[in-house]
Amino acid sequence: MVHEPKPYSFVPFGGGTRRCIGFALATLELQVLVIRLAQRARWRLERPVTRPRGIATATPAGGVPITVL
Ligand code: HEM
Numbered sequence: 171m172v173h174e175p176k177p178y179s180f181v182p183f184g185g186g187t188r189r190c191i192g193f194a195l196a197t198l199e200l201q202v203l204v205i206r207l208a209q210r211a212r213w214r215l216e217r218p219v220t221r222p223r224g225i226a227t228a229t230p231a232g233g234v235p236i237t238v239l
Pocket of ligand 1: 192193
């Protein structure tokens with residue numbers, strides 16, 4: 171099950187004009203970290219059928235839940 175956070179309950183990079191300038195790099199780094207960890211672990215997909223969300227840059231609707239075995 172995917173839980174969406176309430177608005178403004180998770181603001182790790184701050185906001186407004188002083189918002190973290192490195193947020194895109196940091197987000198990419200964390201995505202690479204998760205991918206590299208997943209490559210080393212044994213895991214299974216919890217929802218084999220994934221539907222896209224968005225048009226120009228599609229992402230999996232509801233994420234891609236896995237269970238690490
Ligand atoms: C998980 C990683 C990171 C977190 C959680 C984070 C978080 C933050 C936060 C909370 C602020 C203050 C925003 C505000 O005052 O409203 C900030 C500012 C800043 N961050 Fe990051 N940051 C991260 C990574 C990075 C990276 C990778 C870079 C550069 C490559 C970077 C560069 C900066 C700079 C230059 C500021 C000052 C911006 C300003 O005052 O205008 N940060 N960051």
